[in-house]
Amino acid sequence: LREIIILPDKRLREISKPVAEVTPEIRKLADDMFESMYEAPGIGLAAIQIAEPVRLITMDIVRKEGNGKSDPRAFINPEIVGASAELNVYEEGCLSIPEYYAEVERPKTVRIRYTDLDGQVKEEDADGLFATCIQHEIDHLNGVLFVDHISKLKKAMVVRKFEKAAKRGIKYV
Ligand SMILES: O=C(O)C[C@@H](Cc1ccccc1)[C@H](O)SCc1ccccc1
Numbered sequence: 757l758r759e760i761i762i763l764p765d766k767r768l769r770e771i772s773k774p775v776a777e778v779t780p781e782i783r784k785l786a787d788d789m790f791e792s793m794y795e796a797p798g799i800g801l802a803a804i805q806i807a808e809p810v811r812l813i814t815m816d817i818v819r820k821e822g823n824g825k826s827d828p829r830a831f832i833n834p835e836i837v838g839a840s841a842e843l844n845v846y847e848e849g850c851l852s853i854p855e856y857y858a859e860v861e862r863p864k865t866v867r868i869r870y871t872d873l874d875g876q877v878k879e880e881d882a883d884g885l886f887a888t889c890i891q892h893e894i895d896h897l898n899g900v901l902f903v904d905h906i907s908k909l910k911k912a913m914v915v916r917k918f919e920k921a922a923k924r925g926i927k928y929v
């Protein structure tokens with residue numbers, strides 16, 4: 757199980773590097789990410805959140821319902837190649853910014869291109885929670901956090917709260 761890094765950890769602002777080749781190490785990292793994601797629990801995770809600055813995302817949207825179903829997905833070097841003009845608002849959270857939620861507006865549907873764990877390049881349309889989550893995760897790969905999409909004032913309050921907690925040595929368990 758890998759520790760999820762928390763704001764204000766500067767590493768969350770790194771730009772993750774492309775994965776050159778799907779190696780056994782990348783597959784092992786994906787396994788570690790699924791384990792950490794399920795344990796959190798979360799429906800998405802970007803490698804930088806466990807301090808690995810590589811362009812790899814894991815997701816499992818259905819598992820959240822806890823009805824025994826599971827649809828683990830891994831996305832290597834994901835890119836958004838198209839986005840709807842129509843926007844969607846979703847109350848987002850982040851495993852790296854615990855217990856803070858805010859409404860974020862994003863394109864309702866996006867077309868993504870990525871490489872899967874078998875090394876196959878795929879293109880796919882995403883809508884609903886899948887669209888919201890994949891955009892949230894791709895943001896992580898670019899050092900962007902969901903609080904960067906909310907008002908300056910609210911973002912300043914959140915960042916200050918986490919910086920004070922960090923100074924007091926409070927680690928969110
Ligand atoms: O920090 C992360 O990247 C995990 C995020 C992914 C996410 C954020 C906003 C909207 C959808 C996904 C979440 O903390 S995973 C927890 C969760 C579960 C169900 C719905 C929303 C968030």
Ligand SMILES: [Zn+2]
Nearest residue numbers: 849850851852
């Ligand atoms: Zn997040």
